[in-house]
Amino acid sequence: MxxxxxxxxxxxxxxxxxxxxxxMRNIVHAALMLVLNLLAIAGLYLTLQATFISIVQVLVYAGxxxxxxxxxxxxxxVDRDDTLTTAPRLTxxxxxxxxxxxVALLAAFVGPYTSPASVCGADTEVAASSDAVRCIxxxxxxxxxxxxGVVLLxxxxxxxxxxxxxxxxxxxxxxxxxxxxxxxxxxxxxxxxxxxxxxGSEPPPGAAGLGSTSSDAxxxxxxxxxxxxxxxLDTAADDERED
Amino acid sequence: xxxxxxxALSALLFTIGLAGVLVRRNALVLFxxxxxxxxxxxxxxVAASRMWAGPDGxxxxxxxxxxxxxxxxxxxxxxxxxxxxxxxxxxxxxQLLRY
Numbered sequence: 001m002x003x004x005x006x007x008x009x010x011x012x013x014x015x016x017x018x019x020x021x022x023x024m025r026n027i028v029h030a031a032l033m034l035v036l037n038l039l040a041i042a043g044l045y046l047t048l049q050a051t052f053i054s055i056v057q058v059l060v061y062a063g064x065x066x067x068x069x070x071x072x073x074x075x076x077x078v079d080r081d082d083t084l085t086t087a088p089r090l091t092x093x094x095x096x097x098x099x100x101x102x103v104a105l106l107a108a109f110v111g112p113y114t115s116p117a118s119v120c121g122a123d124t125e126v127a128a129s130s131d132a133v134r135c136i137x138x139x140x141x142x143x144x145x146x147x148x149g150v151v152l153l154x155x156x157x158x159x160x161x162x163x164x165x166x167x168x169x170x171x172x173x174x175x176x177x178x179x180x181x182x183x184x185x186x187x188x189x190x191x192x193x194x195x196x197x198x199x200g201s202e203p204p205p206g207a208a209g210l211g212s213t214s215s216d217a218x219x220x221x222x223x224x225x226x227x228x229x230x231x232x233l234d235t236a237a238d239d240e241r242e243d
Numbered sequence: 244x245x246x247x248x249x250x251a252l253s254a255l256l257f258t259i260g261l262a263g264v265l266v267r268r269n270a271l272v273l274f275x276x277x278x279x280x281x282x283x284x285x286x287x288x289v290a291a292s293r294m295w296a297g298p299d300g301x302x303x304x305x306x307x308x309x310x311x312x313x314x315x316x317x318x319x320x321x322x323x324x325x326x327x328x329x330x331x332x333x334x335x336x337x338q339l340l341r342y
Contacts, residue, residue: 007244011252018256018279022263027271034275037256041282048249050289053304057285060308065278065315072319073271076326094265098258105254113294114247120293135246136296152298153305161302168309175313182320 006047013040031069038062049138052149249290256283270322270332274315281311 017037024030038061045054120137142149157165260279267273285304292300322332329336 003244007248011248014252015255015259018259021272021275021279022259022266027269030272030275034278037279038282041286044249044252044286045289047244048289048293050292050301050304053285053289053301056305056308060312061278061282065312068315068319069271069275072323076271076323076332091266095262098262098265101261102255102258105258106251109254110247110251113250114245116245118245118247118294120244120246135294138293138296141296141298149301153301156298156302157305161306164306168306171313172309175316179316179320182317182324 003047006043010040010043010047013037014044027073028070031066031073034069035062035066038066049142050149052153246290246294250287253283253286253290256280256286268334270325270334273334274318274322278311278315281307 014037017033017040020033021030021037024033038057042054042057042062045051045057118135120135138149141152257280260276260283263276263279264273267276285307288300288303288307290300292298292304325337326332
């Protein structure tokens with residue numbers, strides 16, 4: 001009974017906030033709705049006896065990833081172009097396709113699993129007698145102390161899934177290095193520059209294109225003699241923007 | 244609760260995320276909708292893990308969260324770069340690979 005109540009509460013929360021993420025015009029509001037959605041899913045994980053995953057969800061998703069999202073939203077100040085939508089006809093087609101997919105998913109996956117036999121734990125007699133899919137539940141696997149979730153996950157991670165675990169570590173390293181390289185700015189926007197900063201002082205190394213508003217200025221700057229491909233890309237982008 | 248209700252919920256969440264990816268043109272909202280879809284799949288994995296009483300679903304969710312974090316980090320860095328070069332987050336504007 002308690003499981004049903006918490007399921008319906010969190011399910012309504014998750015569905016409503018997911019719809020709000022898609023529908024809201026203000027990006028900050030959409031991001032906050034996404035936080036609500038992630039927290040509701042964390043609650044569903046708790047309902048599903050996945051305590052550790054629920055905590056990871058709150059920490060990593062609702063904490064770290066959403067803070068990153070909000071940082072980018074604030075950094076870019078993007079509330080001026082948050083009215084971007086597709087044409088109404090395309091929207092209708094997209095929504096119709098998504099609804100079709102929803103119906104197909106519900107028909108294909110949900111049907112056999114909504115019988116009383118797939119209820120975990122509660123109704124063992126029905127489960128034993130029926131030949132429908134039977135739910136086992138995690139109680140026995142976790143053991144008496146309730147610490148089994150973390151222990152079980154750790155044993156799996158460092159036993160059977162050691163190689164994927166190491167790959168995940170490598171992936172995180174690559175992502176961190178890639179983000180640092182991508183986020184480094186070589187040319188600032190001309191609007192952001194204070195002209196008096198550029199007069200007396202030399203531009204710092206690594207910011208060779210600093211303050212150049214056109215590709216001509218880039219060419220005259222001796223610091224760009226060793227122009228690498230990225231600077232060439234910058235120049236091309238500048239040219240394209242000036243068109 | 245029968246497991247099917249969790250499957251139904253995650254199917255609906257996945258579809259909402261998919262509709263968002265199709266409808267919205269703001270790249271940041273697009274990323275958020277991808278997160279919605281990833282979370283829907285995670286919910287399926289956790290529910291199935293409980294149904295079959297095995298830890299494998301939890302391990303998969305763990306890895307999906309790791310991959311999603313990496314994807315968001317790199318994707319947002321690309322978005323920041325795109326915004327500084329083009330001045331917009333409209334996903335229809337960048338067409339560098341078109342021709």
